Amino acid sequence: MKAFIVRRPIFFSLIILGIVIGITAIMMVMSLGQGAQNLILSQVQSIGSKTIAILPGRQPKGFTDSLATMLGDSLKEKDVEALKKKSNVPNLTKIMPLVYGSASATYRNNGYRLTIFGVSDLVAEIFDLEIEDGAFFNEEDVKGKADVVVIGSKAKEELFGSSDAVGQRIKIKERNLRVVGVLKKKGSGSMINFDEVAFVPHSTAQQYLFGIKYYNRIIIEADSEANVSRTAEDIKITLRNMHNITDPEKDDFYVETWEGMMSMVSTVTSALTLFLAAVAAISLVVGGVGIMNIMLVSVTERTREIGLRKAIGATEKNILTQFLLEAVTLTGIGGAIGIILGTLLSYLTALILSKYANLDWKFSFPFLASFLGLGVSAIIGLIFGLYPARQAAKKSPIEALRYE
Secondary structure: OHHHHHHOHHHHHHHHHHHHHHHHHHHHHHHHHHHHHHHHHHHHHHHOOOEEEEEEOOOOOOHHHHHHHHHOOOOOHHHHHHHHOOOOOOOEEEEEEEEEEEEEEEEOOEEEEEEEEEEOOOHHHHHOOOEEEEOOOOHHHHHOOOOEEEEOHHHHHHHHOOOOOOOOEEEEOOEEEEEEEEEOOOOEEOOEEHHHEEEEEHHHHHHHHHOOOOOOEEEEEEOOHHHHHHHHHHHHHHHHHHOOOOOHHHOOEEEEEHHHHHHHHHHHHHHHHHHHHHHHOHHHHHHHHHHHHHHHHHHHHOHHHHHHHHHOOOOHHHHHHHHHHHHHHHHHHHHHHHHHHHHHHHHHHHHHHHHHOOOOOOOOOOHHHHHHHHHHHHHHHHHHHHHHHHHHHOOOHHHHHHOO
16 A cells, blocks of 8 residues: 555545545534634623523514514613513613614714614623723713713724823714713623724614614613523513513513523534534545545555465455555544644634634634544545455455456
8 A cells, every 4th residue: 555655646645635624624613613602602601690681573583583683673761661660570680771783983084983882871880891081971961862972992092093082072973972981991792892882872872873762672680690580581571561462472572691692602503513514524425435446446556466465365354454444544644634734724713813803712622523533534434445445355366466
Protein backbone atom coordinates (compact mmCIF):
# COMPACT_ATOMS: atom_id res chain seq x y z
CA MET A 1 0.00 0.00 0.00
CA LYS A 2 2.85 2.39 0.87
CA ALA A 3 4.39 1.95 -2.59
CA PHE A 4 0.98 2.58 -4.19
CA ILE A 5 0.55 5.83 -2.25
CA VAL A 6 4.08 6.98 -3.16
CA ARG A 7 3.36 6.34 -6.86
CA ARG A 8 0.02 8.19 -6.78
CA PRO A 9 0.12 10.84 -4.04
CA ILE A 10 -2.33 13.25 -5.74
CA PHE A 11 -4.82 10.45 -6.41
CA PHE A 12 -4.53 9.30 -2.81
CA SER A 13 -4.98 12.86 -1.48
CA LEU A 14 -8.11 13.46 -3.55
CA ILE A 15 -9.63 10.17 -2.40
CA ILE A 16 -9.32 10.91 1.34
CA LEU A 17 -10.39 14.55 0.74
CA GLY A 18 -14.04 13.52 1.09
CA ILE A 19 -13.37 12.12 4.56
CA VAL A 20 -11.37 15.22 5.54
CA ILE A 21 -14.10 17.60 4.34
CA GLY A 22 -16.84 15.59 6.05
CA ILE A 23 -15.12 15.43 9.44
CA THR A 24 -14.01 19.08 9.19
CA ALA A 25 -17.58 20.17 8.45
CA ILE A 26 -19.00 18.10 11.30
CA MET A 27 -16.42 19.49 13.74
CA MET A 28 -17.14 23.07 12.68
CA VAL A 29 -20.91 22.65 12.79
CA MET A 30 -20.83 21.03 16.23
CA SER A 31 -18.30 23.53 17.63
CA LEU A 32 -20.03 26.63 16.25
CA GLY A 33 -23.44 25.23 17.17
CA GLN A 34 -22.29 24.68 20.74
CA GLY A 35 -20.75 28.16 20.80
CA ALA A 36 -23.97 29.72 19.49
CA GLN A 37 -26.01 27.82 22.06
CA ASN A 38 -23.72 28.97 24.89
CA LEU A 39 -23.91 32.57 23.66
CA ILE A 40 -27.70 32.59 23.42
CA LEU A 41 -28.10 30.83 26.77
CA SER A 42 -25.79 33.36 28.45
CA GLN A 43 -27.90 36.15 26.93
CA VAL A 44 -31.08 34.54 28.23
CA GLN A 45 -29.52 33.95 31.66
CA SER A 46 -28.66 37.64 31.93
CA ILE A 47 -32.37 38.44 31.72
CA GLY A 48 -32.82 37.03 35.21
CA SER A 49 -34.60 33.98 36.56
CA LYS A 50 -37.44 36.09 38.02
CA THR A 51 -38.20 37.84 34.73
CA ILE A 52 -41.33 37.12 32.70
CA ALA A 53 -42.02 38.47 29.22
CA ILE A 54 -45.46 38.91 27.67
CA LEU A 55 -45.60 38.99 23.87
CA PRO A 56 -48.48 39.71 21.48
CA GLY A 57 -49.93 36.94 19.33
CA ARG A 58 -50.18 33.24 20.10
CA GLN A 59 -47.24 30.99 20.97
CA PRO A 60 -45.23 30.68 17.73
CA LYS A 61 -45.41 27.25 16.10
CA GLY A 62 -44.18 28.32 12.68
CA PHE A 63 -43.16 31.27 10.50
CA THR A 64 -46.66 32.76 10.24
CA ASP A 65 -47.06 32.73 14.03
CA SER A 66 -43.65 34.40 14.45
CA LEU A 67 -44.68 37.07 11.96
CA ALA A 68 -47.93 37.61 13.85
CA THR A 69 -45.93 38.11 17.05
CA MET A 70 -43.75 40.77 15.43
CA LEU A 71 -46.79 42.60 14.04
CA GLY A 72 -49.12 41.93 16.98
CA ASP A 73 -50.98 44.82 18.62
CA SER A 74 -52.90 43.05 21.36
CA LEU A 75 -51.00 44.47 24.36
CA LYS A 76 -52.36 47.86 25.45
CA GLU A 77 -52.05 50.31 28.32
CA LYS A 78 -55.20 48.93 29.96
CA ASP A 79 -53.46 45.54 30.20
CA VAL A 80 -50.53 47.08 32.08
CA GLU A 81 -52.91 48.81 34.50
CA ALA A 82 -54.78 45.54 35.13
CA LEU A 83 -51.54 43.63 35.76
CA LYS A 84 -50.36 46.26 38.24
CA LYS A 85 -53.28 45.48 40.55
CA LYS A 86 -52.19 43.31 43.49
CA SER A 87 -55.54 41.55 43.45
CA ASN A 88 -54.76 40.25 39.94
CA VAL A 89 -51.03 39.47 40.16
CA PRO A 90 -50.03 39.52 43.85
CA ASN A 91 -46.42 38.40 43.30
CA LEU A 92 -45.55 41.08 40.75
CA THR A 93 -42.84 43.53 41.88
CA LYS A 94 -41.94 45.37 38.65
CA ILE A 95 -43.68 45.90 35.33
CA MET A 96 -42.36 47.72 32.28
CA PRO A 97 -44.06 48.12 28.89
CA LEU A 98 -41.66 48.11 25.96
CA VAL A 99 -41.72 49.19 22.32
CA TYR A 100 -38.82 49.01 19.92
CA GLY A 101 -37.62 49.79 16.43
CA SER A 102 -34.59 51.13 14.63
CA ALA A 103 -33.83 54.55 13.18
CA SER A 104 -30.93 56.82 12.36
CA ALA A 105 -29.87 59.44 14.90
CA THR A 106 -28.03 62.57 13.78
CA TYR A 107 -26.01 65.21 15.61
CA ARG A 108 -24.65 67.96 13.38
CA ASN A 109 -22.85 66.11 10.57
CA ASN A 110 -22.64 62.77 12.36
CA GLY A 111 -25.15 59.98 11.93
CA TYR A 112 -25.57 56.55 13.50
CA ARG A 113 -28.28 53.88 13.21
CA LEU A 114 -29.63 52.95 16.62
CA THR A 115 -31.93 50.35 18.08
CA ILE A 116 -34.54 52.42 19.89
CA PHE A 117 -36.34 51.10 22.95
CA GLY A 118 -39.31 52.83 24.46
CA VAL A 119 -39.23 51.92 28.16
CA SER A 120 -40.18 53.14 31.62
CA ASP A 121 -38.01 54.58 34.38
CA LEU A 122 -37.53 51.00 35.69
CA VAL A 123 -35.30 50.00 32.77
CA ALA A 124 -32.05 50.43 34.74
CA GLU A 125 -33.25 48.08 37.50
CA ILE A 126 -34.68 45.44 35.18
CA PHE A 127 -31.65 45.29 32.85
CA ASP A 128 -29.05 46.09 35.52
CA LEU A 129 -27.71 49.18 33.74
CA GLU A 130 -25.32 51.83 35.01
CA ILE A 131 -24.91 55.44 33.91
CA GLU A 132 -21.50 56.77 32.88
CA ASP A 133 -22.64 60.38 32.58
CA GLY A 134 -25.90 62.16 33.39
CA ALA A 135 -28.95 60.25 34.63
CA PHE A 136 -31.92 58.17 33.53
CA PHE A 137 -35.23 59.83 32.82
CA ASN A 138 -37.85 59.58 35.57
CA GLU A 139 -41.53 58.69 35.96
CA GLU A 140 -42.59 62.29 35.25
CA ASP A 141 -40.74 62.19 31.93
CA VAL A 142 -42.67 59.04 30.99
CA LYS A 143 -46.03 60.55 31.99
CA GLY A 144 -45.25 63.82 30.22
CA LYS A 145 -43.96 62.20 26.99
CA ALA A 146 -40.72 64.13 27.40
CA ASP A 147 -38.26 64.50 24.52
CA VAL A 148 -35.39 62.87 26.39
CA VAL A 149 -33.02 60.01 25.53
CA VAL A 150 -30.34 57.85 27.15
CA ILE A 151 -27.77 56.49 24.69
CA GLY A 152 -25.24 53.65 24.76
CA SER A 153 -21.47 54.17 24.87
CA LYS A 154 -20.92 53.19 21.21
CA ALA A 155 -23.71 55.53 20.08
CA LYS A 156 -22.13 58.35 22.08
CA GLU A 157 -18.72 57.78 20.45
CA GLU A 158 -20.20 57.72 16.94
CA LEU A 159 -22.31 60.83 17.40
CA PHE A 160 -20.23 62.98 19.76
CA GLY A 161 -16.71 61.57 19.73
CA SER A 162 -14.84 62.89 22.76
CA SER A 163 -17.29 65.76 23.30
CA ASP A 164 -19.87 65.77 26.10
CA ALA A 165 -23.21 64.35 25.02
CA VAL A 166 -25.38 65.19 28.04
CA GLY A 167 -27.46 68.26 27.40
CA GLN A 168 -27.08 68.07 23.62
CA ARG A 169 -29.95 67.27 21.26
CA ILE A 170 -30.00 64.51 18.67
CA LYS A 171 -32.55 64.13 15.90
CA ILE A 172 -34.44 60.86 15.54
CA LYS A 173 -37.27 60.69 13.00
CA GLU A 174 -37.48 64.50 12.83
CA ARG A 175 -37.83 64.68 16.61
CA ASN A 176 -35.18 66.56 18.61
CA LEU A 177 -34.40 64.60 21.78
CA ARG A 178 -32.24 65.89 24.61
CA VAL A 179 -29.54 63.50 25.81
CA VAL A 180 -29.92 63.13 29.57
CA GLY A 181 -27.62 60.17 30.10
CA VAL A 182 -24.91 57.94 28.61
CA LEU A 183 -24.67 54.27 29.62
CA LYS A 184 -21.50 52.63 30.88
CA LYS A 185 -20.04 50.21 28.37
CA LYS A 186 -21.82 46.90 28.87
CA GLY A 187 -21.84 44.97 25.60
CA SER A 188 -24.54 42.43 24.89
CA GLY A 189 -26.99 41.04 27.42
CA SER A 190 -30.64 40.00 27.48
CA MET A 191 -30.42 39.68 23.67
CA ILE A 192 -29.62 43.42 23.41
CA ASN A 193 -26.37 45.23 22.60
CA PHE A 194 -26.64 48.00 25.18
CA ASP A 195 -23.75 49.95 23.66
CA GLU A 196 -25.74 50.66 20.50
CA VAL A 197 -29.16 51.57 21.90
CA ALA A 198 -31.23 54.62 22.63
CA PHE A 199 -33.70 54.48 25.52
CA VAL A 200 -36.62 56.90 25.42
CA PRO A 201 -39.85 57.03 27.46
CA HIS A 202 -42.27 54.50 25.96
CA SER A 203 -44.96 57.19 25.75
CA THR A 204 -42.62 59.38 23.67
CA ALA A 205 -41.65 56.49 21.41
CA GLN A 206 -45.25 55.43 20.87
CA GLN A 207 -46.59 58.84 19.94
CA TYR A 208 -43.70 60.64 18.26
CA LEU A 209 -41.31 57.99 16.91
CA PHE A 210 -43.38 54.92 15.98
CA GLY A 211 -46.95 56.22 15.87
CA ILE A 212 -48.48 53.22 17.65
CA LYS A 213 -50.87 52.71 20.59
CA TYR A 214 -49.76 49.24 21.64
CA TYR A 215 -46.72 47.58 23.23
CA ASN A 216 -44.33 45.10 21.63
CA ARG A 217 -43.53 43.52 24.99
CA ILE A 218 -44.44 43.77 28.64
CA ILE A 219 -41.62 42.83 31.01
CA ILE A 220 -42.53 41.67 34.51
CA GLU A 221 -40.44 40.67 37.50
CA ALA A 222 -41.77 38.32 40.17
CA ASP A 223 -40.91 38.66 43.85
CA SER A 224 -39.05 35.34 43.88
CA GLU A 225 -37.97 32.55 41.56
CA ALA A 226 -40.29 30.15 43.36
CA ASN A 227 -43.31 32.31 42.45
CA VAL A 228 -42.52 32.68 38.73
CA SER A 229 -44.88 29.89 37.59
CA ARG A 230 -47.70 31.18 39.80
CA THR A 231 -47.15 34.72 38.51
CA ALA A 232 -47.20 33.51 34.90
CA GLU A 233 -50.56 31.81 35.49
CA ASP A 234 -51.97 34.95 37.16
CA ILE A 235 -50.87 36.98 34.13
CA LYS A 236 -52.65 34.60 31.75
CA ILE A 237 -55.87 34.69 33.79
CA THR A 238 -55.81 38.50 34.00
CA LEU A 239 -55.15 39.04 30.28
CA ARG A 240 -57.78 36.50 29.25
CA ASN A 241 -60.32 38.40 31.34
CA MET A 242 -59.17 41.70 29.81
CA HIS A 243 -59.39 40.32 26.26
CA ASN A 244 -62.62 38.36 26.82
CA ILE A 245 -60.94 35.04 25.99
CA THR A 246 -62.51 31.84 27.34
CA ASP A 247 -60.61 29.32 25.19
CA PRO A 248 -56.81 29.28 25.87
CA GLU A 249 -56.30 28.06 22.28
CA LYS A 250 -57.48 31.51 21.15
CA ASP A 251 -55.02 33.53 23.26
CA ASP A 252 -53.79 36.68 21.50
CA PHE A 253 -50.71 36.81 23.73
CA TYR A 254 -48.22 34.39 25.25
CA VAL A 255 -46.10 34.37 28.35
CA GLU A 256 -42.43 33.40 28.41
CA THR A 257 -40.52 32.59 31.58
CA TRP A 258 -36.75 32.39 31.95
CA GLU A 259 -36.92 28.60 32.34
CA GLY A 260 -39.10 28.25 29.26
CA MET A 261 -36.79 30.40 27.15
CA MET A 262 -33.75 28.37 28.25
CA SER A 263 -35.47 25.11 27.35
CA MET A 264 -36.66 26.40 23.97
CA VAL A 265 -33.22 27.78 23.02
CA SER A 266 -31.49 24.52 23.98
CA THR A 267 -33.97 22.43 22.01
CA VAL A 268 -33.88 24.58 18.86
CA THR A 269 -30.09 25.03 18.71
CA SER A 270 -29.42 21.36 19.45
CA ALA A 271 -31.85 20.21 16.74
CA LEU A 272 -30.41 22.65 14.20
CA THR A 273 -26.83 21.61 15.00
CA LEU A 274 -27.64 17.92 14.61
CA PHE A 275 -29.44 18.56 11.32
CA LEU A 276 -26.49 20.49 9.88
CA ALA A 277 -24.08 17.81 11.13
CA ALA A 278 -26.19 15.15 9.39
CA VAL A 279 -26.04 17.13 6.13
CA ALA A 280 -22.25 17.49 6.50
CA ALA A 281 -21.97 13.74 7.09
CA ILE A 282 -23.15 13.06 3.53
CA SER A 283 -19.63 13.92 2.35
CA LEU A 284 -18.39 10.98 4.44
CA VAL A 285 -20.37 8.62 2.23
CA VAL A 286 -18.77 10.24 -0.82
CA GLY A 287 -15.39 9.76 0.84
CA GLY A 288 -16.25 6.12 1.55
CA VAL A 289 -16.99 5.49 -2.13
CA GLY A 290 -13.61 7.05 -2.93
CA ILE A 291 -11.90 4.73 -0.45
CA MET A 292 -13.57 1.73 -2.08
CA ASN A 293 -12.35 2.85 -5.50
CA ILE A 294 -8.76 3.33 -4.40
CA MET A 295 -8.76 -0.05 -2.66
CA LEU A 296 -10.08 -1.74 -5.81
CA VAL A 297 -7.33 -0.10 -7.86
CA SER A 298 -4.83 -1.13 -5.20
CA VAL A 299 -6.03 -4.75 -5.34
CA THR A 300 -5.62 -4.81 -9.12
CA GLU A 301 -2.12 -3.30 -9.05
CA ARG A 302 -1.00 -5.59 -6.21
CA THR A 303 -2.31 -8.85 -7.70
CA ARG A 304 1.18 -10.43 -7.89
CA GLU A 305 1.89 -9.39 -4.27
CA ILE A 306 -1.34 -11.12 -3.19
CA GLY A 307 -0.38 -14.25 -5.14
CA LEU A 308 3.09 -14.29 -3.60
CA ARG A 309 1.70 -13.95 -0.07
CA LYS A 310 -0.77 -16.78 -0.66
CA ALA A 311 1.99 -18.95 -2.15
CA ILE A 312 4.06 -18.66 1.06
CA GLY A 313 1.14 -19.54 3.30
CA ALA A 314 -1.10 -16.48 3.76
CA THR A 315 -4.76 -17.43 4.22
CA GLU A 316 -7.83 -15.62 2.84
CA LYS A 317 -8.41 -14.29 6.35
CA ASN A 318 -4.89 -12.81 6.42
CA ILE A 319 -5.42 -11.04 3.08
CA LEU A 320 -8.90 -9.84 4.10
CA THR A 321 -7.57 -8.45 7.39
CA GLN A 322 -4.66 -6.72 5.65
CA PHE A 323 -6.83 -4.83 3.17
CA LEU A 324 -9.46 -3.97 5.78
CA LEU A 325 -6.75 -2.51 8.03
CA GLU A 326 -5.42 -0.48 5.11
CA ALA A 327 -8.91 0.92 4.40
CA VAL A 328 -9.45 1.79 8.08
CA THR A 329 -5.99 3.41 8.18
CA LEU A 330 -6.84 5.59 5.18
CA THR A 331 -10.14 6.75 6.66
CA GLY A 332 -8.49 7.18 10.06
CA ILE A 333 -5.87 9.49 8.53
CA GLY A 334 -8.63 11.49 6.85
CA GLY A 335 -10.58 11.64 10.12
CA ALA A 336 -7.56 12.82 12.12
CA ILE A 337 -6.77 15.55 9.56
CA GLY A 338 -10.44 16.57 9.57
CA ILE A 339 -10.51 16.88 13.38
CA ILE A 340 -7.36 19.02 13.43
CA LEU A 341 -8.53 21.21 10.53
CA GLY A 342 -12.06 21.54 11.93
CA THR A 343 -10.71 22.54 15.35
CA LEU A 344 -8.40 25.18 13.87
CA LEU A 345 -11.12 26.67 11.63
CA SER A 346 -13.63 26.67 14.51
CA TYR A 347 -11.15 28.43 16.79
CA LEU A 348 -10.37 31.05 14.13
CA THR A 349 -14.08 31.62 13.49
CA ALA A 350 -14.75 32.05 17.22
CA LEU A 351 -11.84 34.50 17.42
CA ILE A 352 -13.16 36.55 14.49
CA LEU A 353 -16.72 36.62 15.85
CA SER A 354 -15.47 37.66 19.27
CA LYS A 355 -13.10 40.36 18.02
CA TYR A 356 -14.84 41.84 14.99
CA ALA A 357 -18.54 41.04 15.50
CA ASN A 358 -18.54 42.28 19.10
CA LEU A 359 -19.98 39.01 20.38
CA ASP A 360 -19.11 37.26 23.62
CA TRP A 361 -18.35 34.13 21.60
CA LYS A 362 -16.24 31.44 23.25
CA PHE A 363 -14.58 28.57 21.43
CA SER A 364 -16.02 25.17 22.32
CA PHE A 365 -14.21 21.95 21.46
CA PRO A 366 -16.78 19.25 20.62
CA PHE A 367 -15.25 16.21 22.31
CA LEU A 368 -18.20 14.02 21.37
CA ALA A 369 -17.93 15.04 17.71
CA SER A 370 -14.20 14.28 17.65
CA PHE A 371 -14.68 10.78 19.09
CA LEU A 372 -17.64 10.14 16.80
CA GLY A 373 -15.60 11.47 13.87
CA LEU A 374 -12.84 8.95 14.41
CA GLY A 375 -15.34 6.16 15.06
CA VAL A 376 -17.42 6.96 11.97
CA SER A 377 -14.23 7.21 9.87
CA ALA A 378 -13.21 3.71 10.99
CA ILE A 379 -16.69 2.33 10.28
CA ILE A 380 -16.67 3.96 6.81
CA GLY A 381 -13.31 2.27 6.20
CA LEU A 382 -14.68 -1.13 7.27
CA ILE A 383 -17.89 -0.86 5.24
CA PHE A 384 -16.40 0.48 2.02
CA GLY A 385 -13.19 -1.52 2.39
CA LEU A 386 -14.95 -4.86 2.80
CA TYR A 387 -15.75 -5.45 -0.89
CA PRO A 388 -12.20 -4.73 -2.17
CA ALA A 389 -10.75 -6.81 0.69
CA ARG A 390 -12.96 -9.78 -0.21
CA GLN A 391 -11.98 -9.43 -3.87
CA ALA A 392 -8.32 -9.59 -2.85
CA ALA A 393 -8.87 -12.57 -0.52
CA LYS A 394 -10.63 -14.64 -3.20
CA LYS A 395 -7.83 -14.37 -5.78
CA SER A 396 -6.21 -17.66 -6.80
CA PRO A 397 -2.47 -17.67 -5.99
CA ILE A 398 -1.59 -19.32 -9.36
CA GLU A 399 -3.61 -16.80 -11.42
CA ALA A 400 -2.30 -13.94 -9.28
CA LEU A 401 1.34 -14.90 -9.87
CA ARG A 402 0.71 -15.07 -13.64
CA TYR A 403 -0.80 -11.54 -13.63
CA GLU A 404 1.24 -9.02 -15.63
